[in-house]
Amino acid sequence: MRPSRSRHPPARPKEATLSTVTAPARFALFPLRVARTTALTPHLVRITLTGESLTGFVNGGLDQRIKLLLPLPGQSEPVIPPGDGEFGWYHSWREMPLDERPVLRTYTVRGQRHDPDEIDIDIAVHGDLGPGSAWAAKAAPGDRVVVYGPAVEQAGGVEFRLPAGADWLLLAGDESALPAIAAILEDLPEGLPVRVFAEVDGPEEEGYLPAGRPDSETVWLHRRDGAPSLPEAVGAAALPDGEPYAWIAGEASAVREIRRHLVRERGMDRRAVCFMGYWRAGSSEDQRAEDGAGDDTGD
Ligand SMILES: Cc1cc2nc3c(=O)[nH]c(=O)nc-3n(C[C@H](O)[C@H](O)[C@H](O)COP(=O)(O)OP(=O)(O)OC[C@H]3O[C@@H](n4cnc5c(N)ncnc54)[C@H](O)[C@@H]3O)c2cc1C
Incomplete structure (x- = not known):
């Protein structure tokens, strides 16, 4: 028997609300592996990711958000949800059995480099309470993840917009x-x-x-x-x-x-x-997504 699913209609990831789907897709899934980890402070660890797919990754800079798909305990890599189109994967991710469905967490791209292609994600380690934090604390070179991130210039997912007249x-x-x-x-x-x-x-x-x-x-x-x-x-x-x-x-x-x-x-x-x-204190990202809270942007 498949585990029960949410009675709510599938919410789309944040980027889906920004415009209709265009070609080429603004965001894509990038299968990557951990190149190295660096403890920056007692509570912030840098995860440097690499992989051939990164040639198509276009960091919008500043507060560029991405989604990290993480394997479940016992999996060597996350199962990539099937799906056509920019957000097809997200609908199939929602439909996946819970014992197969990768953990989905939101982070910021801290930096991108080329030759070799790498991106940095700096993760707050806040104890073993959450799978994102727990994964980051134990991540090691070679660990496999998938990033859902920007695939074209100005893909969206950047909120910081300094007005010209700001003092x-x-x-x-x-x-x-x-x-x-x-x-x-x-x-x-x-x-x-x-x-x-x-x-x-x-x-x-x-x-x-x-x-x-x-x-x-x-x-x-x-x-x-x-x-x-x-x-x-x-x-x-x-x-x-x-x-x-x-x-x-x-x-x-x-x-x-x-x-x-x-x-x-x-x-x-x-x-x-x-x-x-x-x-949100006391809520996991999954619970917030079920509640439709997203990142609480807006009024
Ligand atoms: C647009 C965006 C960008 C983000 N960028 C980053 C980033 O670059 N680096 C980063 O570390 N986080 C970032 N976050 C926050 C991150 O997505 C959340 O902290 C997420 O809940 C972590 O998942 P988890 O599996 O560790 O914890 P969850 O399973 O989501 O939560 C488990 C428990 O831990 C608590 N918790 C969650 N996060 C924290 C925290 N930071 N401190 C203390 N308690 C917490 C929850 O209240 C809950 O009780 C970003 C979020 C958004 C929306």
């Missing part, structure tokens, strides 16, 4: 958002003032972000030492004058609280506040 930038997030924050910081025009608020386990995580932007100021909040939460810290901060742009990601309720504060109490234009719940 300063606010970035806020926890470990899950640091890969995107790092990529954004590396790409910013010189002279743009940036305020970063980063909630992490402890001071050992601070080395993750690139240093050396003279106009950037980072407030580190060490959870372990009872620091104020991300919303409390942003709420209490003296912020620069002028037109801001804000990018906030991390635990969904903290993200929503900060966004509400910026719009209601600081009077920021809601269109200038980009916010994404990257994970």
Whole structure:
């Protein structure tokens, strides 16, 4: 007997909502293997992936999202769901028996290189609670995964869009958002003032972000030492004058609280506040997908 399935109609991955399917497909499945892993901090591990299929991978940069398909325990590689068209695989993934269906988790592309073709994904290791975190903690060279990622220029799945008229930038997030924050910081025009608020386990995580932007100021909040939460810290901060742009990601309720504060109490234009719940306390990504929560982007 096949395990029971959701009574909800299949939700599409985020990218499917951006436009109708066009040819060539904007996103594709890339079978890859782990080239190496690097412990960057106690809670962030870099997984470097390689494979011939990467020649067709087109990183949109900044906060480019991808889906990682991971093997189940006992499988040597994830079973690739069959399917035609850009999202056909996702419908067949939903229909797969649970004892075969790969784990699906969302991450950010931290970097891409050529010769040899490689991409980096930096994963927050938050204990053995989730299969994504557990996989990252034990990943080893040769391990096989599949990435669902961008296959053409401007494929979508990038949310950070700095308006031309922004006078300063606010970035806020926890470990899950640091890969995107790092990529954004590396790409910013010189002279743009940036305020970063980063909630992490402890001071050992601070080395993750690139240093050396003279106009950037980072407030580190060490959870372990009872620091104020991300919303409390942003709420209490003296912020620069002028037109801001804000990018906030991390635990969904903290993200929503900060966004509400910026719009209601600081009077920021809601269109200038980009916010994404990257994970939710007490819920797995599967549960959130069943609830249709996606990444909680939007109102
Ligand atoms: C667009 C987007 C980009 C993302 N980019 C990254 C990225 O680059 N790096 C990254 O590490 N994460 C990233 N995330 C977050 C990641 O998808 C989630 O953290 C995901 O839930 C991890 O899966 P899991 O299997 O480890 O845990 P799940 O099985 O999903 O959850 C199991 C339990 O762990 C808790 N949990 C989940 N994530 C965290 C966390 N970060 N810290 C503490 N507890 C947690 C849940 O509340 C739940 O109780 C991104 C999410 C989105 C939507």
